[in-house]
Each structure stands twice: as structure tokens, then as C-alpha cells.
Amino acid sequence: MRRSQNIPRKFPLRRAFTFLEEGPVVLLSTFYQGKNNLMTASCTMSMDFSPLAGVMLGPWDCSYRALIQTRECVLAIPGADLLEKTVAIGNCSGDEVDKFAKFRLTPYPASQAQAPLVGEALKNLECRLVRKINVGGGELFVLQGIAAWHNPARRAPRALHAKGDGTVLIDGRHLNLRRKMTRWQDCI
Amino acid sequence: MRRSQNIPRKFPLRRAFTFLEEGPVVLLSTFYQGKNNLMTASCTMSMDFSPLAGVMLGPWDCSYRALIQTRECVLAIPGADLLEKTVAIGNCSGDEVDKFAKFRLTPYPASQAQAPLVGEALKNLECRLVRKINVGGGELFVLQGIAAWHNPARRAPRALHAKGDGTVLIDGRHLNLRRKMTRWQDCI
Numbered sequence: 001m002r003r004s005q006n007i008p009r010k011f012p013l014r015r016a017f018t019f020l021e022e023g024p025v026v027l028l029s030t031f032y033q034g035k036n037n038l039m040t041a042s043c044t045m046s047m048d049f050s051p052l053a054g055v056m057l058g059p060w061d062c063s064y065r066a067l068i069q070t071r072e073c074v075l076a077i078p079g080a081d082l083l084e085k086t087v088a089i090g091n092c093s094g095d096e097v098d099k100f101a102k103f104r105l106t107p108y109p110a111s112q113a114q115a116p117l118v119g120e121a122l123k124n125l126e127c128r129l130v131r132k133i134n135v136g137g138g139e140l141f142v143l144q145g146i147a148a149w150h151n152p153a154r155r156a157p158r159a160l161h162a163k164g165d166g167t168v169l170i171d172g173r174h175l176n177l178r179r180k181m182t183r184w185q186d187c188i
Numbered sequence: 189m190r191r192s193q194n195i196p197r198k199f200p201l202r203r204a205f206t207f208l209e210e211g212p213v214v215l216l217s218t219f220y221q222g223k224n225n226l227m228t229a230s231c232t233m234s235m236d237f238s239p240l241a242g243v244m245l246g247p248w249d250c251s252y253r254a255l256i257q258t259r260e261c262v263l264a265i266p267g268a269d270l271l272e273k274t275v276a277i278g279n280c281s282g283d284e285v286d287k288f289a290k291f292r293l294t295p296y297p298a299s300q301a302q303a304p305l306v307g308e309a310l311k312n313l314e315c316r317l318v319r320k321i322n323v324g325g326g327e328l329f330v331l332q333g334i335a336a337w338h339n340p341a342r343r344a345p346r347a348l349h350a351k352g353d354g355t356v357l358i359d360g361r362h363l364n365l366r367r368k369m370t371r372w373q374d375c376i
Contacts, residue, residue, distance in 0.1 A: 021230055021352035023211010042209055045233035046352060047244055048325035054242065056235055083363070091370045133321060135330055137236035142323055158360065161349065164209035164234060166369045172346065172360025175271070181354045182279045 006119040008149035016148035021046040024159035029074040032066035040090035042162035051145040062094040076118035124149040194307040196337035204336035209234040212347035217262040220254035228278035230350035239333040250282040259317040264309035312337040
């Protein structure tokens with residue numbers, strides 16, 4: 001990959017609801033007590049067009065404390081080229097490892113959050129924590145998107161989708177059905 | 189498609205957390221006031237392994253009332269073969285149309301819910317509503333999976349993923365990384 005592809009560019013926040021609705025695996029980036037950290041998360045959802053996002057975490061996650069204390073994070077969406085790193089990031093703890101350094105990922109300055117963007121990700125969404133809800137076996141973090149980034153130099157970006165059982169799907173065909181979605185024309 | 193492929197078979201509920209984590213478009217099936225109904229939903233998430241699922245709905249959805257009143261539904265996961273129907277189901281209202289009849293989908297009896305399975309879907313998850321939470325521009329319905337079904341006759345099933353802007357992705361390559369996910373071996 002050329003280095004120029006790792007410089008995130010601003011993306012219109014009002015279109016950033018498109019980042020999470022397809023259900024991609026995300027890298028959740030935080031900055032806490034002087035250290036950047038990353039975790040892999042795949043239980044996420046798009047909650048509205050503003051954009052609002054939901055992410056399930058648990059107190060066993062190092063990033064859980066960082067997110068509660070700093071009330072901000074970046075949701076970075078890795079492409080298929082980061083598949084191995086995305087899995088490996090989920091296998092170690094930020095308590096023991098500097099994950100940006102270990103996995104040679106570029107912490108790129110965000111515009112509003114202290115947490116860094118992931119330079120190599122397809123997209124990055126800076127978020128503020130607005131609410132935490134105990135639900136089921138974990139906790140739902142409701143995140144308000146406050147700034148969005150993409151890497152326009154990337155051709156045919158393909159996101160990852162985890163099934164939760166150790167298997168992963170990669171985006172395949174991409175179809176434009178806008179004209180057929182007659183009911184939501186004011187949103188799309 | 190052969191007719192035998194449209195007969196759902198029971199699937200182990202403890203493995204049904206794999207249905208939603210990849211972020212597929214779902215058809216939400218309800219039975220209310222003597223009528224079956226379907227809606228297309230893509231703001232969903234897997235919330236835990238039990239399995240617990242989250243779905244965003246709003247009072248503008250006909251199925252919203254059905255789900256609140258009956259406190260149950262089926263989340264059916266359509267394959268790429270149902271792409272056109274899945275979009276069309278999202279364009280009309282159950283107040284005016286019998287969607288199972290209009291789109292020639294088979295309402296198959298569920299085991300615990302009154303809402304029917306969708307015979308042609310890849311997978312079906314019967315659910316009970318456990319909680320409804322106002323969040324952002326909609327409402328989050330927290331659903332407890334109570335019985336799961338799949339269609340084992342289907343080869344290479346591919347789910348759909350909506351980006352929210354009228355474009356849709358179809359599952360591409362499927363990779364097995366179980367051995368690399370060292371941290372979650374007890375779950376997967």
C-alpha cells in the first residue's frame with residue numbers, strides 16, 4: 001500500500017451513518033492515561049442517521065475503562081488488508097502491549113477526540129459516549145458520531161464481518177439499489 | 189430453488205449468536221390481529237451469546253405496534269436470492285398489503301412464537317421482546333432468541349448487508365480463523 005493511502009481525509013458527518021449499518025468489524029481506538037489503545041469489536045450497530053452507534057463491551061475489556069473515563073473513542077473500520085492484524089488485536093490486551101506499535105498502525109490525530117484515528121483503516125468515526133446501558137451479558141455503549149474520515153485513495157474497499165464463531169466474511173458484490181428504495185428517498 | 193430447500197430445520201440455540209453478529213439485513217416477521225406481517229430492518233446487532241439481539245424500530249413502522257403488543261417476533265435472514273423481495277418489502281406497509289402473499293414467501297410455523305418463520309430465508313430466530321429503550325431517533329428493541337432454524341439444504345448461503353444509503357453488499361469470501369482467535373476459544 002502506498003503511504004499516501006494512509007492519510008485520512010474528512011468525510012461529511014451527515015453521510016457517516018453509512019459506516020456501521022452494514023455491520024463491519026471495528027477497531028475501537030482510545031487514549032487514556034497517556035496511552036493509545038485499540039480493541040477489536042464486532043457487536044456494533046447503527047442507531048440513527050445523526051449518526052448514533054451502539055457497541056457492546058464488557059468490564060473485561062481494557063478499553064471499557066478508557067471509554068468510561070474519557071467518554072470518547074474512535075471507531076475505525078479496517079479493510080480486508082488488515083484482517084490478520086484485526087484478529088491479532090483481539091487476542092492481546094492494551095494493559096500489556098502498545099497495539100499501534102506492535103501492529104505497525106499509524107495513530108493519526110483526530111479533530112475532536114484525543115483518541116487517534118487508525119491511518120490504515122478504510123474509515124474512522126470520532127465519537128462521544130452519550131450513554132451506557134446494562135443489557136444481557138455486557139454493556140451497550142451508545143456513541144454519538146462527531147467527526148468522520150475516510151481514505152479516498154483506497155480502491156474497492158472491502159470491510160470485514162465476524163460471525164462470532166471465529167469465521168469472518170469479507171464484503172463481496174456491492175449493488176446500488178437507491179432507485180428501488182422508494183420509501184426512504186429523503187434519507188438516502 | 190427446489191421446494192425442499194424451503195423447509196426450515198431446527199438449529200442449536202446456543203450457536204445462534206452467529207446469526208446476527210455479521211450485521212445482515214433481516215426480515216422481521218410478526219403475527220398480530222390475525223395477520224402475518226414482514227418488515228425489512230438493517231439496524232440490528234448481536235448483544236450476547238445467549239443469544240440476545242437488538243433491533244432499531246420507530247413508531248412509523250407497522251411492525252412496531254405488533255412487536256409491542258405481542259412481545260414476540262421472528263428475525264429471518266434472507267439470502268442474496270431474496271434481494272429484490274427484501275427491498276420491495278421495505279417499500280410497502282403491512283397496513284395495506286399481505287407481504288407473505290404479495291412476495292410469495294412461505295409463512296412456516298414457528299415452535300414457540302405465533303409469528304411465522306420465512307421458509308425461503310437462510311435462517312430464522314424466534315424471539316421474545318425483553319426490553320424497549322428510547323435511544324436517539326428511534327427505539328431499541330432488545331430481543332431474546334428462544335428458538336433457531338436454518339435451511340441446511342442451501343449451498344454457499346450469502347447474506348445481505350445494507351449500507352443505509354440504498355446500496356447493499358453481498359457476503360463475499362468466508363474465512364475460518366478459529367485457530368487464530370486465541371482469546372475466545374471457550375466461546376467459539
